[in-house]
Amino acid sequence: MSTAKTSLITCQQCGRRIMVRPADVQRGSIVCSHTGCGATNLLATAFQYDPAIVQGLPGFGELRHSVSPDLAYPLRFGANVIGTGDTAQVRVERYLHEGRCYISRRHCTLTVTFDTWSGRLRYQLQDGAADPTTQASMPSLNGTQVNGSALRPSEQIDVTGDDILTLGGVDAFRLVPYTINPAMLATYRVELDYNPDRTQ
Numbered sequence: 001m002s003t004a005k006t007s008l009i010t011c012q013q014c015g016r017r018i019m020v021r022p023a024d025v026q027r028g029s030i031v032c033s034h035t036g037c038g039a040t041n042l043l044a045t046a047f048q049y050d051p052a053i054v055q056g057l058p059g060f061g062e063l064r065h066s067v068s069p070d071l072a073y074p075l076r077f078g079a080n081v082i083g084t085g086d087t088a089q090v091r092v093e094r095y096l097h098e099g100r101c102y103i104s105r106r107h108c109t110l111t112v113t114f115d116t117w118s119g120r121l122r123y124q125l126q127d128g129a130a131d132p133t134t135q136a137s138m139p140s141l142n143g144t145q146v147n148g149s150a151l152r153p154s155e156q157i158d159v160t161g162d163d164i165l166t167l168g169g170v171d172a173f174r175l176v177p178y179t180i181n182p183a184m185l186a187t188y189r190v191e192l193d194y195n196p197d198r199t200q
């Protein structure tokens, strides 16, 4: 899959832009043309994964309450509002502690995306949720903690299977991420010609 196009890379030595032609890509390297530099820049091949893979996945992971780990709350691709209300995508039980529930109706948002560079699902958590009508961000009443640290308003952090998500300071959940089968992932690998300036 080679494309007969020119493109620009940044010289690894002098930091100036160099024009890359198809012949340079075939050779796998390019010598910097800028005066006083002349550095050889390697054009490393790279690959990505086709995000269409998510359409064929059987699941996107789940949350398990620390006290009742047999009860799994499945996640979906995209935004998962977690809470006790009927507009939450992940509707959890009203866990009572001395008669009181600390989880809001729309408590926090766990967003599942596909990282095309690593081929893994990515999980990002933030406190509160967008109001279904106004789309305004509404924080939870009692806050959201990851491994004991409270999330700040509008802060969004990556969470993994080792992290403990605590809703309202009381109810702890563990994320069980979905791991994509490596053999399946390999079939969605997309080779790139070389590694141009990419910004992540």
Ligand SMILES: [Zn+2]
Pocket: 011, 012, 013, 014, 015, 016, 032, 033, 034, 037, 038, 039
């Ligand atoms: Zn240079």
